[in-house]
Amino acid sequence: MSFSLLRAPLRRAAATGARSIPRAQFRSSYRHYSTPPPEAKSNNNLLIGLGAVAGIGGLSFYYYSSTRDAELKSGLQAAKVKANFVPTKEDYQKVYNKIAELLDEAGEYDDGSYGPLILRLAWHSSGTYDKETKTGGSNYATMRFQPESLHGANNGLNLARDLMEKVKSEFPWISYGDLWTLGGVAAIQEMQGPKVPWRAGRIDGVATDATPDGRLPDATQGADHLRNIFGRMGFNDQEIVALSGAHALGRCHTDRSGFVGPWTFSPTTLTNEYYKLLFNETTDYVLVQDKSFKKYAKAYAQDSELFFRDFASVVSRLFELGVPTQQWVTPEPWIMKSLEEQHEEKK
Ligand code: HEM
Incomplete structure (x- = not known):
């Protein structure tokens, strides 16, 4: 079985102390381009x-x-929501803070943070965008509805949506699209990543706003597939490679994608380690096989500041896909404060 994008994740490497990267197990019945609903x-x-x-x-x-x-x-x-309530940046910061606290309540779950899962929710709700038809994207948060909630690519994200409900019940005025993408921003920033500029303004849609299955990438396919999928969203090679660096975070789950294990040794801290490992191990992964992808992967492996800068700007754009400009509540994006920063300010 050959893998394309997914480099062999580290199977509980921290627990076993193993430095070698075992091949991920893969169940061929799972996660193809357009997937059947899970049981x-x-x-x-x-x-x-x-x-x-x-x-x-x-x-x-x-x-x-x-x-x-x-x-x-x-x-x-x-x-x-009270009539005439117009939330300010401070109100959104309160939502951010609530999400940030929630990420840490993971306890025994995975590597002790819900951050990677919440980031994946934000990405999958945005990555359905099609620039030609202007459908999909983060605007309507249609993953709340079937059948999108049951698309194979979204396996496991019910847990993320349930977690975000806890925040929504405290701040009912926020739209789901704003809540989920703000969750993605909080996850990145709280896991030591760069500041991701973010704007409010998404609105809740209905089930008929949802897009068909098959718009998200399939880990078993090659460079052409990635270019097709991300090109449809409006991203180029450099941006595809920068976005893939998100896999420094989190892990694969047998019952979700059929793969197993994390990609890096620090799955709850954002670093450029994902790229470094691509070059340190003998692999057949698409990011080092394809000449153009490889060029960017090398640059990010060598320069973590460059990776952070490009990652922040491309993720910010990803989270805004599908939102008409007239919906934004402010022309300029906001930079939300991390919990740590707020803590420092109080000292
Ligand atoms: C380039 C194409 C991509 C492919 C083929 C892909 C595929 C996958 C797969 C198969 C998993 C494992 C899911 C599981 O078993 O739980 C995963 C996890 C993850 N992906 Fe991606 N992904 C891609 C791009 C992205 C992007 C653009 C982001 C964010 C900007 C992202 C963020 C994540 C995160 C944070 C996880 C870990 C989730 C967790 O720990 O529960 N991925 N991805």
């Missing part, structure tokens, strides 16, 4: 089962009612 779990499973027994009508009723539930819930939350 539904718990009560969803039951309801889908009931729908199936009742025939197509029953199933579509289930689909309709669960989608309407999500739409109604977001309407009810919006109704709780």
Whole structure:
């Protein structure tokens, strides 16, 4: 089995003390370009089962009612917002702070932070954008609805969405798109990454705003696939390579992508280690195979400041995909403060 983008993640390297990078295990039934929905779990499973027994009508009723539930819930939350409430940058900073605190409540989960998972939610909600049709992107937060929530690429992100609900219930005035992308910003900044300029203004959409499956990248395909997928969003080679540096963070999960393990030895701290490891190990990964990608990967491996600068600017753009300019509440993006910075200021 050959891997393209995914370099072999480190399987619990810290725990075993191993420095070698074992090949990730891969289940070929998972994560192809356009993926079937995963098996539904718990009560969803039951309801889908009931729908199936009742025939197509029953199933579509289930689909309709669960989608309407999500739409109604977001309407009810919006109704709780006091009339004439116009949030300021300080209000968004409070949301940031709440998210930042939540990231640390991960306990035994993975490597002790929800940061990578929350970043992945922000990216998958933005990366559906198509510059030709101007559909998808972070504006409407359509991953709240089926079938997008069940797209194979989004496996595991239900956990991230549930976590963000805790924040939403405290700050019902914020749109889901703003909440999720602010989550991505908080995750990067709190995991020692660069400041990511961010603007508020996304609005909540409805299920019919969702885009079809297959818009996110597939880790088993090569350079052409990456250029097609990211080119559709409006990104060039350098930007593809810079964005991929996010894989310094987090890990793969067998039950989500079929791969297993982290890419680096510090999966909760953003560094340029991902690129360095690409060159230190013998690999067949697309970022070092493709001449153009390799040039940028080398530059980022050698210069972590360059990586931080390019990463911050491309992620900021990623999170704004699909949002019409007239929706922004301020013309200039904001720089949100990290918890550490606020702590220092109080001293
Ligand atoms: C270049 C194409 C990309 C491919 C093929 C890809 C693929 C994957 C896969 C297969 C996983 C493992 C999921 C799991 O099993 O839990 C993953 C995780 C992750 N990806 Fe990507 N990804 C790409 C780009 C990006 C971008 C652009 C970002 C953010 C800017 C990103 C951020 C992450 C993070 C933070 C994780 C770890 C999540 C966790 O620990 O739960 N990825 N990615």
